[in-house]
Amino acid sequence: MLSPIDGRQLTTLATASAGDVDRACASARAAFEDGRWSRLAPSARKVVLHRLADLVEKHAVDLAVLGVRDNGTEISMALKAEPGSAAQTFRYYAEALDKVYGEIAPTAANVLALVHREPVGVVGAIVPWNFPLMIGAWKIAPALAMGNSVVLKPAETASLTLLRLAELALEAGLPPGVFNVVTGPGCVTGEALALSPEVDVLVFTGSGATGRRLLQYSAQSNLKRCYLELGGKSPNIVFADAPDLSAAAKAAATAIFRNAGQVCVAGSRLLVEASVQAEFVSVLAETTQKMTVGNPLSLTTQIGAINSLPQLEGNLSFVTDAKNEGGTLVAGGARTLTETGGWYMEPTIVTGVQPDHRLFREEVFGPILAVTPFATEAEALRLANATDFGLAAGVWTANLSRAHRMIRGIRAGVVHVNTYGGADVTVPLAGTKQSGNGADKSLHALDKYCDLKTAWIQL
Numbered sequence: 399m400l401s402p403i404d405g406r407q408l409t410t411l412a413t414a415s416a417g418d419v420d421r422a423c424a425s426a427r428a429a430f431e432d433g434r435w436s437r438l439a440p441s442a443r444k445v446v447l448h449r450l451a452d453l454v455e456k457h458a459v460d461l462a463v464l465g466v467r468d469n470g471t472e473i474s475m476a477l478k479a480e481p482g483s484a485a486q487t488f489r490y491y492a493e494a495l496d497k498v499y500g501e502i503a504p505t506a507a508n509v510l511a512l513v514h515r516e517p518v519g520v521v522g523a524i525v526p527w528n529f530p531l532m533i534g535a536w537k538i539a540p541a542l543a544m545g546n547s548v549v550l551k552p553a554e555t556a557s558l559t560l561l562r563l564a565e566l567a568l569e570a571g572l573p574p575g576v577f578n579v580v581t582g583p584g585c586v587t588g589e590a591l592a593l594s595p596e597v598d599v600l601v602f603t604g605s606g607a608t609g610r611r612l613l614q615y616s617a618q619s620n621l622k623r624c625y626l627e628l629g630g631k632s633p634n635i636v637f638a639d640a641p642d643l644s645a646a647a648k649a650a651a652t653a654i655f656r657n658a659g660q661v662c663v664a665g666s667r668l669l670v671e672a673s674v675q676a677e678f679v680s681v682l683a684e685t686t687q688k689m690t691v692g693n694p695l696s697l698t699t700q701i702g703a704i705n706s707l708p709q710l711e712g713n714l715s716f717v718t719d720a721k722n723e724g725g726t727l728v729a730g731g732a733r734t735l736t737e738t739g740g741w742y743m744e745p746t747i748v749t750g751v752q753p754d755h756r757l758f759r760e761e762v763f764g765p766i767l768a769v770t771p772f773a774t775e776a777e778a779l780r781l782a783n784a785t786d787f788g789l790a791a792g793v794w795t796a797n798l799s800r801a802h803r804m805i806r807g808i809r810a811g812v813v814h815v816n817t818y819g820g821a822d823v824t825v826p827l828a829g830t831k832q833s834g835n836g837a838d839k840s841l842h843a844l845d846k847y848c849d850l851k852t853a854w855i856q857l
């Protein structure tokens with residue numbers, strides 16, 4: 399494994415073969431069947447998940463540094479987004495697990511109908527490299543809270559924090575066999591997990607291409623339910639009547655450039671009202687040029703490393719294509735800090751991007767912003783929805799009615815108004831269209847990890 403910080407070898411990781419994955423799934427199944435966790439009293443499960451949250455908090459700095467060396471996210475963000483939100487997620491589901499339970503249905507008087515909420519069994523989880531601990535916790539915490547066993551495969555370029563989490567889970571008192579981590583490439587280890595007949599539910603965050611494959615693996619194996627959180631090409635829409643255009647321009651830069659754009663909800667398409675485009679883009683470009691790209695372990699770095707060399711090369715190909723298609727580069731566009739041996743890219747802004755351009759249609763997952771002007775609210779809405787994705791959006795306007803019209807009109811899982819990127823564990827993140835299905839976070843996520851069973855009793 400190479401570190402994105404300097405391109406040097408960080409460590410080596412085992413590749414779990416199909417046989418290893420089978421053993422992990424069998425261990426998860428055995429743990430589930432014997433009830434060491436699945437039949438533990440909810441109050442006891444709650445204690446363990448709280449202890450795990452405590453341990454994640456206790457080791458927050460170590461976990462953040464380990465993760466940054468592995469995936470290149472700037473440490474200021476990693477501290478909050480990784481151990482910070484993982485601990486919060488474990489706590490939230492620890493608290494929730496004995497407040498969500500079955501029902502008695504309103505049947506006729508001679509019948510008693512109970513709706514049981516049962517754990518599904520073995521949950522397979524496949525997660526990406528951008529926020530492994532946070533996204534991992536979004537899957538692991540509700541799955542464990544409901545009494546399931548978990549087999550998780552981290553991304554091959556960011557496995558270390560989740561391996562450490564497995565150690566902390568044992569220390570917290572989670573019985574052995576309940577939470578298993580298998581490392582290795584997607585095409586070996588991931589594929590074996592997705593094909594396993596022991597996996598009842600598969601939860602995933604990653605690319606649309608892999609999401610499609612997972613549905614095929616499900617069809618080829620046991621029809622396991624698949625919940626996919628896929629990519630985005632999220633519009634950040636700025637109207638001329640935004641309360642503070644300068645603040646909106648600064649927020650637009652953060653919306654795309656934090657974690658070097660390697661964020662599924664990144665505001666990667668800026669739609670800006672034509673009458674203010676010149677002024678807006680000038681503040682945006684000035685803000686962008688002042689952003690520090692650098693060693694992600696430095697607290698002053700605002701834009702860290704690109705996770706892998708192929709990812710960096712892919713980003714650069716988007717810049718070339720954008721220029722060839724008629725876009726205008728107004729900031730960045732190149733690899734930088736090559737002397738470090740690491741993988742860094744300048745924050746990049748391209749104006750004049752049209753709906754048929756590659757940069758408008760495809761997710762980059764890198765620090766590249768596509769700018770497209772619009773003339774009317776109707777055109778803004780049409781451009782916002784002119785995408786296969788439906789993950790996130792931003793709307794900047796002082797007009798309350800317009801804000802609500804846009805919220806209703808935009809097909810996306812989250813619409814930010816006069817901000818971009820706020821969220822916490824209490825609200826769902828759930829894509830529409832080709833951004834996926836099924837919510838992470840909030841009480842709604844628990845439904846993915848439960849089966850409903852009706853007991854119909856004639857009295």
Ligand code: ADP
Pocket residue numbers: 524525526527551552553554582583584585587588589592603604605606607608609611763
């Ligand atoms: P990203 O663009 O975020 O790297 P990927 O979909 O390639 O998105 O990777 C997300 C996760 O999916 C990683 O853990 C990766 O190893 C895994 N993965 C990739 N290909 C497959 C596959 N064919 N089967 C199962 N998992 C896969």
